[in-house]
Amino acid sequence: MGLYSFTAFGQGTITGKVVDAETGESLIGAAVTVRGTTIGTATDFNGSYKLQVPAGEQTVVFSYIGYEQKKQTVTVKNGAMVDMKKVSLKNDAVGLSEVNVMANVAVSRKTPVAVSTIDAKTIQLELGSQEFPEIMKMTPSVYTSKLGGGYGDSRINVRGFDQRNVAVLINGIPVNDMENGWVYWSNWAGLSDATRLMQVQRGLGASKLAISSVGGTLNIITKTTDAKKGGFAQYGMTDYGRRKYMIGLSTGLMKDGWAVSFIGSRTEGTGYIDATWVNAWSYFLSVSKQLNDKNLLQFTAIGAPQEHGQRPNDEYSALTDAEHNAMGSKYNYRYGYLDGKQMNEKVNYYHKPQFALNWYWDISDNAKLKTSVYASVGRGGGSGLLGRKYGPFQYNGQEVPNFNYKYDVPRAGIGSAGWNIADHYQLEDFNISRAANLDAASNGEGAVQILRNSVNQHNWEGILSSLNQRLGEHLNLVAGIDGRMYKGMHYREVRDLLGATYYDDSYAGYKSGNAMAKKGDKIDYYDDGLVNYLGGFSQLEWSNDIWSAFVAATVSNTWYKRIDYFTYDSNKYNDGTYNGAPNYTGVKSPTKNQLGYDAKGGVNWNVSPRSNFFVNAGYYARAPYFDYVFINYSNDVNPDYTTEKISSIEAGYGYKSKKFDAKINAYYTQWNDRWTQGSYYDDASTKHTVYFKGLNELHKGIEAQLKYNPTHWLRLAAQGSVNDWHYTKDVNVDIFDANRQKIGSATVYTKGLKVADAPQTQFGLAAKANLTKQIDLGLNWLYNADFYSKFSPEKRTSAADREQPWKIPNYNTLDARVGYAFKIGTLDSYLNMNCYNVFNTSYIADAWDGGSGVGKHTRDNMVGFWGFGRNFNFSLRVNF
Numbered sequence: 001m002g003l004y005s006f007t008a009f010g011q012g013t014i015t016g017k018v019v020d021a022e023t024g025e026s027l028i029g030a031a032v033t034v035r036g037t038t039i040g041t042a043t044d045f046n047g048s049y050k051l052q053v054p055a056g057e058q059t060v061v062f063s064y065i066g067y068e069q070k071k072q073t074v075t076v077k078n079g080a081m082v083d084m085k086k087v088s089l090k091n092d093a094v095g096l097s098e099v100n101v102m103a104n105v106a107v108s109r110k111t112p113v114a115v116s117t118i119d120a121k122t123i124q125l126e127l128g129s130q131e132f133p134e135i136m137k138m139t140p141s142v143y144t145s146k147l148g149g150g151y152g153d154s155r156i157n158v159r160g161f162d163q164r165n166v167a168v169l170i171n172g173i174p175v176n177d178m179e180n181g182w183v184y185w186s187n188w189a190g191l192s193d194a195t196r197l198m199q200v201q202r203g204l205g206a207s208k209l210a211i212s213s214v215g216g217t218l219n220i221i222t223k224t225t226d227a228k229k230g231g232f233a234q235y236g237m238t239d240y241g242r243r244k245y246m247i248g249l250s251t252g253l254m255k256d257g258w259a260v261s262f263i264g265s266r267t268e269g270t271g272y273i274d275a276t277w278v279n280a281w282s283y284f285l286s287v288s289k290q291l292n293d294k295n296l297l298q299f300t301a302i303g304a305p306q307e308h309g310q311r312p313n314d315e316y317s318a319l320t321d322a323e324h325n326a327m328g329s330k331y332n333y334r335y336g337y338l339d340g341k342q343m344n345e346k347v348n349y350y351h352k353p354q355f356a357l358n359w360y361w362d363i364s365d366n367a368k369l370k371t372s373v374y375a376s377v378g379r380g381g382g383s384g385l386l387g388r389k390y391g392p393f394q395y396n397g398q399e400v401p402n403f404n405y406k407y408d409v410p411r412a413g414i415g416s417a418g419w420n421i422a423d424h425y426q427l428e429d430f431n432i433s434r435a436a437n438l439d440a441a442s443n444g445e446g447a448v449q450i451l452r453n454s455v456n457q458h459n460w461e462g463i464l465s466s467l468n469q470r471l472g473e474h475l476n477l478v479a480g481i482d483g484r485m486y487k488g489m490h491y492r493e494v495r496d497l498l499g500a501t502y503y504d505d506s507y508a509g510y511k512s513g514n515a516m517a518k519k520g521d522k523i524d525y526y527d528d529g530l531v532n533y534l535g536g537f538s539q540l541e542w543s544n545d546i547w548s549a550f551v552a553a554t555v556s557n558t559w560y561k562r563i564d565y566f567t568y569d570s571n572k573y574n575d576g577t578y579n580g581a582p583n584y585t586g587v588k589s590p591t592k593n594q595l596g597y598d599a600k601g602g603v604n605w606n607v608s609p610r611s612n613f614f615v616n617a618g619y620y621a622r623a624p625y626f627d628y629v630f631i632n633y634s635n636d637v638n639p640d641y642t643t644e645k646i647s648s649i650e651a652g653y654g655y656k657s658k659k660f661d662a663k664i665n666a667y668y669t670q671w672n673d674r675w676t677q678g679s680y681y682d683d684a685s686t687k688h689t690v691y692f693k694g695l696n697e698l699h700k701g702i703e704a705q706l707k708y709n710p711t712h713w714l715r716l717a718a719q720g721s722v723n724d725w726h727y728t729k730d731v732n733v734d735i736f737d738a739n740r741q742k743i744g745s746a747t748v749y750t751k752g753l754k755v756a757d758a759p760q761t762q763f764g765l766a767a768k769a770n771l772t773k774q775i776d777l778g779l780n781w782l783y784n785a786d787f788y789s790k791f792s793p794e795k796r797t798s799a800a801d802r803e804q805p806w807k808i809p810n811y812n813t814l815d816a817r818v819g820y821a822f823k824i825g826t827l828d829s830y831l832n833m834n835c836y837n838v839f840n841t842s843y844i845a846d847a848w849d850g851g852s853g854v855g856k857h858t859r860d861n862m863v864g865f866w867g868f869g870r871n872f873n874f875s876l877r878v879n880f
Contacts, residue, residue, distance in 0.1 A: 010055040012076035016084035017047045018062055020091075026087060026105065028656075030064040035071070043709055044658060046609060046634065062087050068228075104172065104206045106199055110548045112602030112614035114202040114652055114665045116140070116705060120223070123192055128834035128873035129238045132192045136218070138766060138780055139200045140703035143758035144490060144693075145845040147865060148311035149273035149330075150348065151280065152186025155313070157758035159202060159669065160699045160725035161215025168218045169207065171300070173356060173374050173464060176212050178531040179626040186353040187378070189304040190282020193246060197221040199627035202703070203650050203667055204600050204618040208466070208537045209482050210554040214620070214646050214671060215699075223261065224286055224298065228252045236875035241270035242278065244875075248726050257290035272868050273311050275335035275344040280306035292379040294362040303353030309335065309344035310382070311865075313847035315790075317346075318863035327868035329842070338430040338498075345451070350380030350468070366470040376460040383495050385433075386524065387449035400499060413661065434499035445499030446516075452523065454473040456488040466537075481540040482556070486533075491526035491565075496520045512566055525633070528586070529626050533558050535596075551601040556624040558596060562589040562630045589635035594623040596643055612654045614665075620646040628675040631691050632736055638691060640734075645672040669699040678794035680735055680746070688743065690794040692733035695748075697755055699725045717766040723786075725755035733783040749796045756791055756805050756849070759784035777818040785810040789847035789862060798853070806857045811843035813867070828879045833872065840870040 018030040026047025033040035034053050043049045055078040063069045067089040076082055106115040116139045127135045133144040136334035143157045158166045164181035167174060172190070176183055198220050201207075205217035229252030236244040246265040253259045267280040282304040289297045311317050311332040319331060335344040363369055436448045466480030494503055494517050505523040506515040512523050535556030542549050563586040600618025607613060621643040627631075631638045639858040652665030673693050680690045701723030708716045727750040737743045754760070764782045771777065791805040817834045847864035851857040 005091060010078050011052050011080060012055055013052050013081045014058075014060065014076060014084055015048070015050045015081065017086050018043050018049070019047055019086050019088055019415065020066070021088035027064050027067070030062060030067075030089070030223075033061045035059040035061050042642070042658070044609075048762050060084070062089060066093055092700070096714075104208060106201055106206045108869060109606055109612045109654065109656070110543060110604055111206050112548070112550075112604040112616045112652075113204075113206050114650060114663070114667070114703060115206075116200045116202075118198045118200070120196050120269070123195055123198070124877075125191050125819060125832060126780070126815075128236070128817075128832070128836075128875065129242060129244075129871070130836065132188065135192070136200055137182075137782060138717075138719060139766050140705060140719050140762065141202060141701060141723060142200060142216075143762070143784070145357065145865070146868065147313040147846055148276075148317060149271065149865065149868070150186075150276045150310040150313075151267070151271060151278040151308040152184070152189050152306065153310060153313055153348075156218070158200070158215035159219075159667070159701065160697075160755050160758055160760070162757060163182070163741055165212055165214035166216050166218060167205070167207065167211035167213040168220070168747075169209075169211070170220045170302070170354070171222055171356065171358075171372070171628050172207075172209075173354070173372060173462070174209065174211050174484075175354070175376075178458075178460065178484065178533070178700065179488050179529050181212050181625055184350070184352075186280075186306055186308065186348060187304060187350055188302075189267070189280055190263070190265055190284060190302065191220065191222075191304075193248075193265055193282060194222045194284035194302060196222055196223045203669070204598075204616070204620065204648055208478060208480070208539050208552055208554070209464075210535050210537070210556045210596055210598055210620075210622075212622070213430075214622075214669070222284065222286075222300065223263070224288065224300075230880060232877055232879045234875060236873060238269075238272075238874075239872040240269065240272050243269045253288075253290075255515050259288045261286045267306075269704040271309065271549060272330065272871060274330050275342060276309045276311060276332065277344075278306065278308040280304060280308065293495070296360040298358045298360070300356050300358070303351060304337070305351035307347060307349040310346040310348050312346050315850075315863050316847060318865055319844070321859055324864075324866055329869065336429050336435065343430055345385055346383060348380070348382045350378065352376060352378040352380075352738050368468045369465070370468070371465040372463070373463050374464070376458070378456070378458040378460070380457070381453045381455035383451055383453050385449060386452040386492070387447075430498060435667065437498050437500035441501050446502050446504035447497055450494060450498055450500065450503050451496040452492050453495045455489070455491050455493060457627040458486065458487060460486045465838075474544050476541040476543075477538070478541070480536070482533070482535040483745055484531075484533040484535065486529075486531040488529040488531075491522045492524040494521050494523060522566075522781070525567075527567075528563040528565075529630075530561040530563070531558065531626050546606050547604070549601070549603040551599075553599045554621070555597045557593055557596070559591055559593045560629045561591045562626075562635050563587065564589075564635055567634050587635060589630060590637065592629055592637060592641075594629075594641070594643060595621075596623040597621050608661070610655055610657055613652070615649075615651045616656075617649040618647070620648075622646065624675050628677070628693075630687060630689070640693060641675070642673060642693070644674055644693075646670070647672075659709045661705075663705045666702045667700060671697040671699070676793070678792050680733075680794050680797075686737075689736045690733045690746075691736070692731055692748065692794070693850055694729070694731045695750065695793060696728045697725065699723070699755070699778070701725075701760075713770040715768045718764065719766075720763040721761070723760040725760055727751060727753050727755065727793070746797050747799075748793050749799050749802055750793045752802060753791075753793075753796070754788045754804055756788040759787035759808075761785040774821045776821075778816070780815045781812065782814075783810070783812040789849040789864070791849035791851075791857075795852045800854050801852070803851075803854060803857045805849035806847065806851070806859060806862050808844050808847050808864075811841060813841050813843070814838040824878055830877045830879075832875045832877070835870065835872050837870050838867060841867075842869070843867050 004358040018027045030043045041049055041051045055076050059071055059073050061071050106113050108696045121627040123135050133154050133156040133550045136142050137144045141159045146154045155163055163183050168183050202216040205213045207217055231249040234246040236392045244267045248263040263284040265282045270277050285301045354376045356372050358372045361369040433449045440448050440603040448678050462484040464482050469477045504515050505512045505517045517523050537554040539552035565586050598620040602616030604614040624641050630639050648669040650667040655662040674695045675693045676695055677691045680688045705723040706718045730751045731748045733746055733748050735744045766780050768778045787808040789806045815836050816838050817830045821830050844864045845867035847862050849857050851861040
């Protein structure tokens with residue numbers, strides 16, 4: 001709705017301020033209109049407004065996104081001014097303000113951090129068929145890609161740090177994997193449907209927890225329980241065959257204090273990449289009970305059971321330039337045919353529901369306790385080929401494919417005029433594998449090759465509780481605990497024998513010892529990872545209208561234990577015998593622990609009603625991930641494990657007027673004693689494992705966000721970031737052989753090399769226009785540059801090999817959307833169309849530098865994934 005001032009004969013002036021009913025904070029940009037007229041305005045940066053209205057009795061309407069509308073009647077005399085004082089608006093959702101506090105939502109001109117906020121309407125209109133992280137791609141120093149292109153297989157990078165070092169919080173609850181820090185977005189495929197607000201807090205962020213926020217924090221606030229009764233239904237589809245059905249229902253806040261909201265969806269169909277079909281559901285449930293004026297209980301459940309075909313997110317499934325030119329960006333060599341039916345070697349299936357019970361207790365006017373008890377149960381895994389032979393082998397003159405098939409097949413003819421894909425790069429033919437298995441079975445032998453599942457399950461319980469105590473008019477203390485218990489269960493099992501009668505798993509060491517493994521039997525490896533965490537946090541906050549400041553500290557301890565069921569034989573367990581079988585009671589490692597801590601603080605200065613400055617700094621000693629405590633895929637304890645050290649300082653400036661908004665900030669982050677691992681090949685081409693710390697990185701840059709609203713119907717925005725991310729020194733590494741014995745050391749020459757995996761220069765432009773009351777459209781243009789391909793630091797073992805990794809060509813893309821609002825009977829409806837990559841730009845979205853040695857870091861030694869070409873999403877939403 002367009003808002004503008006209007007002058008008429010016989011008029012007066014009304015003034016006042018619009019605030020949040022619970023927090024008392026000003027609501028910037030709230031709409032103030034006169035019912036029955038086109039007279040209106042919006043509140044300024046202090047929540048204040050001034051509006052000329054016709055003399056007489058008028059009904060003034062106050063509205064703000066996410067709040068209940070309020071009407072007040074006022075009598076205005078000609079030439080007089082009436083002060084309506086403070087008008088308080090209530091959230092239109094039960095418990096929303098409590099969730100915002102628990103989740104540490106950053107407040108404009110108060111919280112001294114670099115933050116970008118994305119609301120539910122933007123997600124609803126722009127996300128469409130994109131992956132959830134992609135809604136953040138118009139944020140400075142944020143890069144997202146679809147990687148292999150399967151459903152939910154995307155990734156995000158913030159300030160040059162990958163997902164393992166970007167904290168993801170849902171309503172304040174951390175969800176990064178407790179063993180490796182990763183976030184698998186397919187597990188949260190329904191999250192976009194339920195998100196009410198999302199903040200990208202770059203840097204150490206506003207969270208009081210000791211979390212993985214090296215690069216930033218993705219602070220996701222889900223819808224709570226709608227205060228009003230209603231619902232919606234939505235249908236969406238892509239031009240390449242994916243369909244999504246969604247419904248939302250809410251009882252509203254009932255007289256007995258109960259309120260229930262539910263959102264569910266179903267996604268099915270084919271993917272953009274070959275053989276990446278999807279079969280998925282999602283659900284979000286919120287139940288609230290207002291016990292009394294001081295106590296609110298709220299239960300939430302969110303989950304997304306799914307199964308989808310993959311093109312794995314790794315360099316082994318990526319394409320060379322020649323392969324892409326010959327086969328196109330959709331090509332996926334990880335599928336084939338069995339009995340004429342398409343069959344993907346790589347299938348991911350998972351369900352990771354999260355349940356949380358929140359209790360909000362207003363102890364007094366000055367003390368509030370917020371507690372969340374939560375649990376997550378993950379069940380699922382992914383499939384792949386497994387065989388007794390790990391290179392290509394012949395059966396009746398045909399090569400049987402295997403998990404590393406692509407890299408064992410000669411490539412010399414690729415791209416040449418006489419190239420035959422069957423000779424060099426054929427699709428996997430599972431009929432060949434089955435024929436080989438049947439032939440082996442006729443001789444009484446086990447399977448030559450099977451499909452296996454790599455199963456990764458977990459049980460995760462936690463408690464998060466914080467006490468907010470007001471110590472005075474301007475001083476506030478927050479203190480609390482963060483406790484987590486995690487058990488990860490990992491093993492492989494037989495998925496499909498492909499015509500064989502059994503699979504012999506006794507050939508490879510102790511393993512399962514199962515020489516006659518059938519479908520569903522555990523094989524290859526079987527171990528548990530236990531990670532327990534207990535932390536305490538505190539934060540002291542001081543604020544008035546001009547200044548706000550905080551100091552915060554966290555201390556935590558992390559305990560690690562590993563249980564291995566296959567690697568060790570029974571002789572390891574003091575029974576004095578050896579029978580070649582695994583110990584199914586499990587071999588337990590010693591319990592190890594690591595103390596971690598952080599301290600940070602910041603100041604914001606509202607130097608004028610329009611300008612503010614902020615600065616923040618912090619130091620973070622982070623406990624290592626589980627994978628770096630126990631090395632060599634066994635119970636071997638890394639004798640050198642220690643904390644990773646992160647220090648950061650940041651400063652920024654903000655300017656806000658009625659039409660123009662600017663945020664500019666600079667940051668400097670040093671990451672020392674970083675842990676990593678990789679593979680190393682000696683002169684005899686023998687593969688060894690490398691573990692090392694000290695791969696120090698420096699990340700620094702300047703970021704900007706600009707917004708301009710020249711008229712009531714047009715909104716313009718721009719964002720940009722110029723960064724410098726690089727390694728600061730060479731590193732000494734330890735080398736282990738296949739028997740997990742240390743065999744030597746080497747120097748890795750990384751000093752001065754660029755940190756890869758994301759563009760270090762970005763610029764973006766956006767426009768949103770309401771052409772009429774019914775038609776609106778949007779454009780997003782993004783330019784990425786200085787983008788270095790991923791590489792393996794452990795391969796840089798020569799001082800002469802300091803060449804930068806291959807640099808991905810700069811590229812830009814344009815996304816567009818158009819929407820049409822209309823009525824179906826009395827129901828508000830909305831038709832939306834998204835076009836992604838409007839100009840069908842061909843660009844490389846992810847790449848791996850395959851070179852090792854001087855002059856090797858070129859496009860000829862690169863493998864990568866190309867971004868999606870032009871594609872469309874259509875959706876229809878009906879509200880009731």
